[in-house]
Amino acid sequence: MRRFTDYLVGDFLGGPRPWTLAWVINFQKAGTFFFLGLLIWYYHNTSTAAWIYLAMHGSYGLVWILKDVAFPDPGWQKKVTIGGGINAFVGVLGWYWVFGWLLISRTVQPHYPLPDYAWYCLCISLCMLGSVIMIAADAQKYFTLRVKRGLITDGMHRYIRHPNYLGEMMIYGSFALMVWHWLPVLVLAWVWLGLFAVNMVMKEASMSRYPEWAAYKKRSWWLVPGVL
Template sequence: MSESVSPSAPPAWAVAMRRFTTYLSQDFLGGPRPWKLAWVVNFQKAGTFFFLGALIACYHNTSTAAWIYLAMHGSYGLVWIIKDLTFPDPSWQVKVTIGGGINSFLSVLGWYWVFGWLLISGTARPDYPLPDAAWFCLCISLCILGCAIMIAADAQKYFTLRLRRGLIDDGMFRYVRHPNYLGEIMIYGSFALMVWHWLPALVLAWVWLGLFAVNMAMKEASMSRYPQWAAYKKRSWWLVPGVF
């Protein structure tokens, strides 16, 4: 067991934002808590492949971009289900109110389905900065690499903590303190690049700043209780090695 020291207090803005998002996603309207938050998340993740397939059929859009987007976003959702069945994240197992579960879908998860609708319905008519084939290659590569980073980081965290508690500062976490979030950012960034519309950029700005940045700030405050934290923070990066 690692020796502990007094942890740093999390930033006030992160605490306030965490309180706000927790109310919206877990406690909204109060009442009984019949659902796990994981059930709401998994419904959206597992349903994405079928939702996008239905959009392709509905709009008779069999373009290369539509099929690629289905493969990217739909397959990612199925990968998430496999991950959840194999090494579930304990933070998703919290029980939520019905209002909180519905609000979680409407305020975040459902907007991810809007990405695919924009592209497949023809509402978004992307004019990519590169030739289509090169842009598709970029988006697919970003999605695959993001999935690998996210899966590897979550697996390392899950199985390491089953054996020992303490600071994880090797493997996927050796140079980046939040590789799982880096992977998620790469994945959803690839979806936004495929759609090439202002709305996905707005949604991701809300998720990355309102949820991801808050979670990372709270995690850093928690990790500061370990004696190795100061040295680890000094030699590692927040998200992207050599950048920040």
Template structure:
């Protein structure tokens, strides 16, 4: 029997799992966020979700550079922040060109796109403005050199985790459909979100102002956590899901 025939026969003998629906509150939040970012206002859908995101991501480096020139701030922290946040945006764009996420290929309305940019993404630019403008004058808990090392390390490792997880998911699903349980997904069920949280956490630590932490708390709760819950509800249809969930972490221990 050929390998393809064997896999097909095994799939026929494997009972289908009963999906576990997402909690009602998470489904309601997901419907609301989808509406205000994709369908708001109705009418034509002239752009893709990815175009709005990529505009902000690739625009971060020149935006922060202009802030440095405008405020004539040549402190080491300002330049390190430019390197971290600006380079991350360029890395994101390269990732999207190499293996685009299907979720960002949806067409969105004009008001939806404007809401995505000004309601969410522009707040990330505010992080750099706080630091470069001098509005935030951080007194770090550690000596500057040690704090910069911590932030840069979080940013670099987070970027590597995020890109590697997205690449693994993209190329694995091109070969075979189903639950991914190896590689970066072997111990953590959402390594891509973990990487993003490490990256933006490093930005907030560099700025060391209350506003970035509030913005991240809202985004991570309303968007990231809800998306992860919805994803797990979808993945629960796979027969091996229960065992995979039992032996893995949601993000990091002791966060199950």
């Protein structure tokens, strides 16, 4: 599965490699705020839900850009083909913009299980906590590995082995909850199972080469302490 996705977003159709995967990702992340604002203007939707969604998803995209400037992920710096970059946007990243379109265009008019104010509170809290967990985990990994290579078993990684993925799942889960439609759930299921889970398995296979891995795995959890 990893080889298949690497081919689709990195080597598809071959040919020149004019951009890095980071450029494609950053285009989508930075453009989200402006795309959602344009949707609000185009559909004349100034509802509370539309503005909250813009604040959550749009601001997250800008936070990602700040993160990439301060401590970029080396995994995104590889050059990819034109076809690979298009696949990365159309096959994954572009679908995240559909979330906002569903809500702001009023194609979906969600009926939340809780009163609106309580549901908004839940979504905003989940988004903020997820952002902090993701940023803190990525920062710890980036700066720790610059000083010393090896297994990271403290800080954000003390109790769970993949806090950055947990943070991302909380963030995009909050977007799906705001939209409250089956399509975001389907997209996230594909990303989480087809990409995130595969990457976590590959990461654990790599970490298993360290002598302290067995003890660390025994006392830590995959994603959520006490649950998974």
